[in-house]
Amino acid sequence: MWGDGMLKAYIASVEMLKIDRHYDKSYVDMALEVIDAVLNGVGLTPSELDYIIVSTAFNSLLTHQVGSSYILAQYLGVKNVNVASVEAGEASGAAALDYAASLVKSGKASKVLVVGFEKMSEYPSWIVNREYSKILNYMVEGIKGVTPPDYAAIIMKEYMSKYNVTREDVFKWSVKMHENASKNPYAQLPFKISKDSYVKSLVMSDPITMHDSFPVGDGAAAALIVGDGFTNNAPKELVELVDVESSVNLPLYLREDLTVFEATAKSLSKLTSKHRVSVTKDMALNVYDTYNIYGLITLESLGVAERGKAHEVIDEMPYLNVGGGLKARGHPVGATPLYQLGELYKLMTEGFAGMKYDGEYGIIHSMSGPDNTSWLVLLRRCVR
Amino acid sequence: MKHSISIFWRDRENHYKLLITKCRNCGKSSYPKLKRCPYCGSTNVEVVESKGRGTLVNYTITYFRVDGSEAMLPKVIGLVKLDEGVKVPAEIVDVPDLSSLKPGLEVEAVLRKYSSDDPHGLIYYGLKFIPSIIKKQ
Amino acid sequence: MSRCCVKTGVVGWGAYIPLYRLRSKEIASLWGFDPNVADSIWIEEKSVASVDEDAITMGWYAAKYALVRGGVNPEDVGAVFVGTESKPYAVKPSSTVIADALGISRKKLATDLEFACRAAAEGIRLAVALVSSGSIKYGLSIGSDTAQASPGDVLELTASSGAVAFLIGPAEESVAVFEGLTTYVTDTPDFWRREGSKYPSHGEGFTGEPAYFHHIISSVTMLLEELGLKPSDFDYAIFHQPNGKFPLQVGRALGFPKEKITPGLVTPWIGNTYNASALLGLAKVLEIAKPGQRILVAPFGSGAGSDAMSLVVTDKVLDRVHKAPTVEELINRKKYVSYAEYAKSRNLILRNVG
Numbered sequence: 109m110w111g112d113g114m115l116k117a118y119i120a121s122v123e124m125l126k127i128d129r130h131y132d133k134s135y136v137d138m139a140l141e142v143i144d145a146v147l148n149g150v151g152l153t154p155s156e157l158d159y160i161i162v163s164t165a166f167n168s169l170l171t172h173q174v175g176s177s178y179i180l181a182q183y184l185g186v187k188n189v190n191v192a193s194v195e196a197g198e199a200s201g202a203a204a205l206d207y208a209a210s211l212v213k214s215g216k217a218s219k220v221l222v223v224g225f226e227k228m229s230e231y232p233s234w235i236v237n238r239e240y241s242k243i244l245n246y247m248v249e250g251i252k253g254v255t256p257p258d259y260a261a262i263i264m265k266e267y268m269s270k271y272n273v274t275r276e277d278v279f280k281w282s283v284k285m286h287e288n289a290s291k292n293p294y295a296q297l298p299f300k301i302s303k304d305s306y307v308k309s310l311v312m313s314d315p316i317t318m319h320d321s322f323p324v325g326d327g328a329a330a331a332l333i334v335g336d337g338f339t340n341n342a343p344k345e346l347v348e349l350v351d352v353e354s355s356v357n358l359p360l361y362l363r364e365d366l367t368v369f370e371a372t373a374k375s376l377s378k379l380t381s382k383h384r385v386s387v388t389k390d391m392a393l394n395v396y397d398t399y400n401i402y403g404l405i406t407l408e409s410l411g412v413a414e415r416g417k418a419h420e421v422i423d424e425m426p427y428l429n430v431g432g433g434l435k436a437r438g439h440p441v442g443a444t445p446l447y448q449l450g451e452l453y454k455l456m457t458e459g460f461a462g463m464k465y466d467g468e469y470g471i472i473h474s475m476s477g478p479d480n481t482s483w484l485v486l487l488r489r490c491v492r
Numbered sequence: 493m494k495h496s497i498s499i500f501w502r503d504r505e506n507h508y509k510l511l512i513t514k515c516r517n518c519g520k521s522s523y524p525k526l527k528r529c530p531y532c533g534s535t536n537v538e539v540v541e542s543k544g545r546g547t548l549v550n551y552t553i554t555y556f557r558v559d560g561s562e563a564m565l566p567k568v569i570g571l572v573k574l575d576e577g578v579k580v581p582a583e584i585v586d587v588p589d590l591s592s593l594k595p596g597l598e599v600e601a602v603l604r605k606y607s608s609d610d611p612h613g614l615i616y617y618g619l620k621f622i623p624s625i626i627k628k629q
Numbered sequence: 630m631s632r633c634c635v636k637t638g639v640v641g642w643g644a645y646i647p648l649y650r651l652r653s654k655e656i657a658s659l660w661g662f663d664p665n666v667a668d669s670i671w672i673e674e675k676s677v678a679s680v681d682e683d684a685i686t687m688g689w690y691a692a693k694y695a696l697v698r699g700g701v702n703p704e705d706v707g708a709v710f711v712g713t714e715s716k717p718y719a720v721k722p723s724s725t726v727i728a729d730a731l732g733i734s735r736k737k738l739a740t741d742l743e744f745a746c747r748a749a750a751e752g753i754r755l756a757v758a759l760v761s762s763g764s765i766k767y768g769l770s771i772g773s774d775t776a777q778a779s780p781g782d783v784l785e786l787t788a789s790s791g792a793v794a795f796l797i798g799p800a801e802e803s804v805a806v807f808e809g810l811t812t813y814v815t816d817t818p819d820f821w822r823r824e825g826s827k828y829p830s831h832g833e834g835f836t837g838e839p840a841y842f843h844h845i846i847s848s849v850t851m852l853l854e855e856l857g858l859k860p861s862d863f864d865y866a867i868f869h870q871p872n873g874k875f876p877l878q879v880g881r882a883l884g885f886p887k888e889k890i891t892p893g894l895v896t897p898w899i900g901n902t903y904n905a906s907a908l909l910g911l912a913k914v915l916e917i918a919k920p921g922q923r924i925l926v927a928p929f930g931s932g933a934g935s936d937a938m939s940l941v942v943t944d945k946v947l948d949r950v951h952k953a954p955t956v957e958e959l960i961n962r963k964k965y966v967s968y969a970e971y972a973k974s975r976n977l978i979l980r981n982v983g
């Protein structure tokens with residue numbers, strides 16, 4: 109009954125917290141806020157949930173808490189619920205959605221709450237940077253002091269020289285993301301930037317500046333994934349969580365070509381071979397862009413643009429990262445795929461950021477590091 | 493303690509030497525010393541030591557501060573293609589003139605301090621690269 | 630040939646000088662010394678180790694190339710001695726890190742030696758004794774220091790960083806064969822550093838006559854007597870080099886002309902590398918010496934003692950010189966830094982760490 113089985117998984121609700129440096133909120137405060145919003149919205153009590161699945165990558169490193177799934181359940185006052193955390197680096201939230209959908213489609217559960225959160229502001233930047241760098245192999249890159257923005261910089265330089273792409277071409281991504289974020293009430297950086305603002309931006313790893321990279325912020329988002337039975341009272345427009353696929357790439361230093369994300373491409377081929385869906389420019393697409401160059405390469409690896417040409421097509425993609433991407437919406441790591449889900453879900457139903465998407469399919473792309481693992485979540489709109 | 497004593501100690505061979513894993517199944521070489529080929533998954537591998545020379549594939553000058561790196565910034569981080577054909581991520585140090593940094597620069601491995609648990613903990617040593625003092629003939 | 634060094638010699642040598650240089654005049658100016666002080670002791674600039682370098686990393690480089698020059702399998706090295714007065718750890722050997730990193734046999738002797746600037750010279754004597762007794766086939770003695778000086782102390786003009794390594798082995802494989810070695814040591818408190826002190830102290834003028842000059846003259850005189858040689862029998866004479874002046878003065882006192890001393894001088898351009906000081910001079914001379922030439926080298930260490938060694942160069946030296954970076958190349962490879970950059974890389978600036 110997995111995948112193409114009889115049972116289906118749907119999204120009943122997604123709620124998000126504005127991403128910010130929430131110095132006044134703990135991870136528990138943030139998580140409970142979005143959980144309460146979801147439960148109140150659909151008229152459920154915590155004890156009616158079958159599962160609470162937590163997505164967080166850095167909670168044990170940055171808040172010193174392991175087992176946050178049962179800690180949250182204790183705060184919710186529920187005892188008869190199954191709880192666990194799912195961790196796949198920066199793609200943890202996509203993995204959590206995979207398990208939630210699988211539980212529902214297998215019939216083991218019909219009401220699964222997925223809550224993603226990350227509390228990134230508990231320590232100063234140099235500590236957060238050290239912990240964040242552990243998304244790379246600690247025994248190889250970590251001990252040598254090689255960090256994620258270093259890789260983004262090397263990939264960007266390789267990309268620009270290989271395809272004769274300019275700095276300003278790459279930066280078009282950041283400009284578009286900020287434009288989108290300016291309409292997203294949950295975005296951490298909801299403002300527009302100029303097409304050359306990288307010139308005065310602080311350099312992280314040359315040529316990657318702060319304006320090429322995601323901001324560090326706290327956030328939480330929760331989604332309720334349900335089975336057919338729960339959809340009776342649901343609104344007319346329903347979003348089905350059709351499938352989740354993922355793949356793993358070699359570490360960057362073992363790749364022949366640094367300018368393509370093979371795990372992203374592999375995940376797409378796994379998804380398309382099962383569901384006969386392809387990625388098009390007018391599709392609702394929400395991709396990971398920890399650095400703007402990663403957004404461009406992801407579009408190329410998904411086949412939306414030719415290699416080296418993604419910067420030419422992003423303006424032809426009205427439903428690309430409508431929330432502003434990791435770049436401008438923000439990247440509270442464990443929560444990020446749930447923000448992506450929230451943005452797509454709202455875009456496909458009630459509307460989001462002043463837009464409404466009427467197409468059938470939407471795709472979320474998530475990854476950890478430069479395509480170390482990449483995940484795709486396929487959503488389908490169904491009208492009752 | 494920034495690093496675990498035993499994690500570093502157990503793996504010191506990989507920090508002190510550039511070890512290459514050659515696959516007898518698919519013929520590809522990888523880094524570092526591995527029990528299984530990352531390309532094909534075969535366990536039919538042999539480990540050889542690199543002579544420690546190579547060329548720069550690409551690099552970045554980084555100001556990204558991680559705890560303990562402040563006295564070493566800015567750093568040059570690069571991918572080095574060893575003469576044996578395998579790429580490794582590494583810090584490039586002792587570059588007299590940053591404008592001399594470019595893909596193809598000849599580099600040689602040197603033992604340096606990666607980090608140290610100041611003031612009372614261990615010093616962690618490992619290989620970085622410098623522009624080659626002796627140029628290739 | 631004296632009995633202490635039967636059929637042993639230098640099989641390989643390696644040197645290391647950090648990239649960075651600080652001009653002595655900048656130090657003198659900063660601390661308000663007489664502008665002529667640097668010239669008066671002949672020190673132009675000194676090498677400065679980078680923030681990620683220490684006696685272990687520099688010693689590793691020198692030792693690596695000593696093995697390369699010698700063409701010796703690291704597995705065949707039976708002893709590793711590191712002479713240093715700037716051990717990265719007060720307790721925990723440097724020799725084991727270098728040996729493991731170079732793949733040297735685990736069945737070996739390994740220890741760090743301390744006798745101010747002459748510990749590595751004693752390491753050579755120990756290696757010679759072990760090789761000539763048949764206990765080991767090859768022994769490695771490494772001299773490596775990131776010499777400390779209290780900021781503003783006149784010592785700061787010269788205290789610098791560098792390393793050298795000598796691989797000692799059978800005479801038939803050697804580029805230079807030992808003819809004789811003598812050592813002269815006494816309790817002479819010219820220079821010291823107390824446990825827990827960050828910088829050494831010294832007796833200023835007292836470091837000269839009763840210490841440096843008395844001990845070097847004594848060891849060299851003993852050697853000449855033992856071997857029945859006179860200064861004119863030597864083609865090169867290398868003495869410990871706390872500055873550029875002392876080696877010329879001690880040479881004059883012993884009867885060695887300046888022309889035999891200057892080829893082995895390194896301190897005026899890189900400073901006093903302590904345990905590497907005179908031995909870097911020996912490395913530099915090996916790189917220009919001709920087969921058959923005789924070399925005198927006399928390191929000195931405060932506290933105090935001096936070793937005098939006589940070596941005769943063989944024809945094997947010629948093809949080994951360019952198998953590794955030469956001292957000359959390392960001296961010429963340089964980048965100037967400011968006092969501020971030097972202070973940062975040598976950890977002279979008080980800041981929160983840990």
Ligand SMILES: [Zn+2]
Nearest residue numbers: 515518529532
């Ligand atoms: Zn293979």
